Every structure is written in C-alpha cells, then in structure tokens.
Amino acid sequence: MTFGEKLRALMAERGISQRRLAAQVPCDDGYISKLINGRKRPSREIAERLDGLLGAGGGLAALRPRLPAKRAARVELSALGLAAAVQAASTHRGPVAPELADYFRDQLAGHYRADRYLGPLRLIPTGLAQYELLCELANAARGTLRPRMWALAAGYAGFLGWLYQDAGDIGRAVYWHDVMLERAHRSHDPHLVAFALHGKAMLHADLLDGHGVIDLAGAALVHADALAPKVRVLALQQMAHGASLVADEGARDECARLLDQAAALVDLVDDEYPWGTACLTPHYLDIQRATCLVRLGRASEALTIWERIIPELAAAGARRDVGVFRARQAQAYALNGEPERAVTIAGEVVDAATGTGSVRMVRELQGLRARMRPWVTEQPGRLLAEMLAPLEDT
Structure with a gap:
C-alpha cells in the first residue's frame, strides 16, 4: 500500500474529510488531495503529523516515499558526518587553552544575532x-574547563537544532535537541539542562503538540526558584504556548498569567550565557502574547498588539523574525474578517520566506491559508493561492 492509499483508507476509517484533516494539520486541503493521489511527497514532519492525527501508530509515516537514490545518498553522507563528529571527539592531543572557551562563547552569541537576519x-x-571542534576540545579538556567546553558544545547543538527546525527539517531538529540535552547534562549546569528542555518544548510547539510543550516546559520549571531568570522566562512563555495549543476552558487567562509571570522576570535577566538572549529583544513577550491570542481566536486583541509592535520590529531589520510575525498578523486579520489586508501582508511574507529559506514562515502562511478558507473562491482567496503556489514544495 502506498502512502496515499493508506492515507485515504485511514481517512475513510476515521470518517474525516480532506477539509477537516487539512484544518488540523494545518495545510491546504488541495495539498491533502495531492498526497492521496501521489502527486506530492510529504515532508517527514507532515507524514508524522498526519500519522499522529489519524492514530496510525507509525504505520502511515513508515510509508512515506523514499528519496531518489542520489538525494538519499547525500542525506546518508550527512548523517555519517554527524556520527563522524562523535568519533572525532577523541582526536585532540595536548592541553586545551582556556581562552578557547571565551572565543567559542563569543562566536555563539554572534551566530544567534546573525540568525535573525x-x-x-x-x-x-x-x-x-x-x-x-568543540566536541574534540571538550573530550581533551580537564578540570573545570571540561564542563565549560561541554556547555558550549550543548549551546551549539541547541543552535543547530533551532536552525534545522527553522529550515523545516524536523528529523534533524529532533536529533540536535536530543544531543543538546545530553551535552547539557555533561556540563553539570542545571540552567543549561532546563534551557535544553525549553528547546524541546519549542520544537513541540511547532509540531502543535500542546501537551508535549506543557510536559517539557513543566520539567524545566520543576526547580524554578533555583533557575536563572532567563531560563524561567523562556520556560514560562513555552508553558503559555502549550496552554494556547491545548485551548482548554480558561486558556486565555492561563496564558496571560504565565506571560505576566515571565514579564516580571525580564528585568532581572543578568547572566553571561550566550544562549536564550531572544527574551531580551524588543517586545519579546508581546510577540508571545499576540501569538497565543491568535491561536485562541482572539483576533481583535492580537491585532491591537501586532499593530503596535510590528512597525518597530520591522525598523530593526530582522527580516526572518518579522516575516514570521507578519504572517501571524495576517492570520489575525483573516480571523477578524479582513481578508484583503491579510493577503496584502502575505505577499510581503512570501518574499521574505523565499529570501531566507525559513520554513517556519511557510508554515505560518499555510496556517493563513486555512484561516482564509471562507474566501477561497473569492478574489482574496484566489490571490493568496497564487502567491503560495511557488512555496508548495517547501
């Protein structure tokens, strides 16, 4: 049985339509049709998402079509490269200069800044x-330098997890977030371990797994009073995202409570960690609040925030981040019954997604397509479909 045939059979068995399934992914229902007919090869993320939604227990994801031989070979070589990094960890000889820790720390902080652009x-x-190189040096280091080097290796692994997540390669993102957690334990730094759990929670938020987000962010906050304020801010805002995804009764008030707790801690952030600095960027918690409100269908409340903060964020020039936020703003306009404004913003986001390679932007645009379904046969809906057509294979 092919992936498409299995998908069709599961949908019939569960009594779920293409439109309803597409809304849950979320994606366009035309994309589901193409999967069923074998005209599209699903990404690993989409295959796993559909498998979970349909309760296939891995049976659907296992039928995801294989890559052509040449591309599969490149993927295999890349995976071997990751394994080689572990093997190379014991090749360094001689003492490790402590100054290298400062060098790699500064480099990581710079990478996080550069990623925004x-x-x-x-x-x-x-x-x-x-x-x-860090794994090699960490294995050779001794004394107090060794956990410092493993902490930096954990930071780089978390950064790679984030990059792959943003690029839409969920399989590699999962791998690197798991590596980060292992390296963080080697560092003996409880703040870094909690930050690694926050990273895994953020990944589950992108997978729309609200309960998973709450589990992981809750684990990060088990010893909250002993954690650096930065880590608590990050874990609390992930708890809010989890609450907005689960959307139980009272979710809006719970999100507000968690984000208010985080806001009370932001001014206390004062550490030398090169990771997690996003919480110090302008309007960080406003962004989280507006995102949660869109998920909860509170369009007018979300728009009040987006319209206040987007101009300042755009002036800062962080094209990738602003593209993601603008796509969420467009979703709020669609929810608010303003499809023309939503489509106007979508055009700007499509250009940014093409220029940065950010699949997160594409996913937000797919979410907009689902919210624009009431106008699918009208001019705004047709214009949006035309805009998004070049991104369908992303």
Whole structure:
C-alpha cells in the first residue's frame, strides 16, 4: 500500500474529510488531495503529523516515499558526518587553552544575532564545523574547563537544532535537541539542562503538540526558584504556548498569567550565557502574547498588539523574525474578517520566506491559508493561492 492509499483508507476509517484533516494539520486541503493521489511527497514532519492525527501508530509515516537514490545518498553522507563528529571527539592531543572557551562563547552569541537576519541555510555549515571542534576540545579538556567546553558544545547543538527546525527539517531538529540535552547534562549546569528542555518544548510547539510543550516546559520549571531568570522566562512563555495549543476552558487567562509571570522576570535577566538572549529583544513577550491570542481566536486583541509592535520590529531589520510575525498578523486579520489586508501582508511574507529559506514562515502562511478558507473562491482567496503556489514544495 502506498502512502496515499493508506492515507485515504485511514481517512475513510476515521470518517474525516480532506477539509477537516487539512484544518488540523494545518495545510491546504488541495495539498491533502495531492498526497492521496501521489502527486506530492510529504515532508517527514507532515507524514508524522498526519500519522499522529489519524492514530496510525507509525504505520502511515513508515510509508512515506523514499528519496531518489542520489538525494538519499547525500542525506546518508550527512548523517555519517554527524556520527563522524562523535568519533572525532577523541582526536585532540595536548592541553586545551582556556581562552578557547571565551572565543567559542563569543562566536555563539554572534551566530544567534546573525540568525535573525540571515536565516538557517547560511549558518548550518559553520555551526556544524564548530560543534565538531568543540566536541574534540571538550573530550581533551580537564578540570573545570571540561564542563565549560561541554556547555558550549550543548549551546551549539541547541543552535543547530533551532536552525534545522527553522529550515523545516524536523528529523534533524529532533536529533540536535536530543544531543543538546545530553551535552547539557555533561556540563553539570542545571540552567543549561532546563534551557535544553525549553528547546524541546519549542520544537513541540511547532509540531502543535500542546501537551508535549506543557510536559517539557513543566520539567524545566520543576526547580524554578533555583533557575536563572532567563531560563524561567523562556520556560514560562513555552508553558503559555502549550496552554494556547491545548485551548482548554480558561486558556486565555492561563496564558496571560504565565506571560505576566515571565514579564516580571525580564528585568532581572543578568547572566553571561550566550544562549536564550531572544527574551531580551524588543517586545519579546508581546510577540508571545499576540501569538497565543491568535491561536485562541482572539483576533481583535492580537491585532491591537501586532499593530503596535510590528512597525518597530520591522525598523530593526530582522527580516526572518518579522516575516514570521507578519504572517501571524495576517492570520489575525483573516480571523477578524479582513481578508484583503491579510493577503496584502502575505505577499510581503512570501518574499521574505523565499529570501531566507525559513520554513517556519511557510508554515505560518499555510496556517493563513486555512484561516482564509471562507474566501477561497473569492478574489482574496484566489490571490493568496497564487502567491503560495511557488512555496508548495517547501
């Protein structure tokens, strides 16, 4: 049985229509049709998402069509490269200079800044090379320098997880977030371990797994009083995202409570960690609040926030981040019954997604398509479909 045939059979068995399934992914129902008919090859993320939604227990995801031989070979070589990094960890000889820790720390902080402007594709090769070298140095280091080097290796692994997540390669993102957690434990730094759990929670938020987000962010906050304020801010805002995804009764008030707790801690953030600095960027918690409100269908409340903060964020020039936020703003306009304004913004986001390679932007645009379904046969809906057509294979 092919992937499409299995998908069709599961939908019939569960009594779920293409439109309803597409809304849950979310994606366009035409995309579901193409999967059923074998005209599209699903990404690993989509295959796993559909498998979970249909309760296939891995049976559907296992039928995802294989890559052509040449591309499969490139993927295999890349995976071997990751394994080689572990093997290379014992090749360094001689003492490790403590100054290297400061060097790699400064480099990582710079990478996080650059990511806001460049997107993932340009930074992954550099991150991989530096991670491999850090593993080599960490294994050779002794005394108090050794956990410092493992902490930096964990930071680079988390950064790679984030880059792959932004690029839409969920399989590699999962791998690197798991690597980060293992390296964080080697560092003996409880703040870094909690930050690694926050990273995994963020990944589950992108997978729309609200309960998973709450589980992981809750684990990060088990010893909250002992954690650095930065880590608590990050974990609390992930708890809010989890609450908005689960959307139980009272979710809006719970999100507000968690984000208010985080806001009370932001001014206390004062550490030298090179990771997690996003919480210090302008309007960070406003962004999280507006995102949660869109998920909960509170369009007018979300728009009040987006319209206040988007101009300042755009002026800062972080094209990738602003593209994601603008797509969410467009979703709020669609929810608010303003399809023309939503489509106007979508056009700007499509250009940014093409320029940065950010699949997160594409996913937000797919979410907009689902919210624009009431106008699918009208001019705004047709214009949006035309805009998004070049991104369908992303």
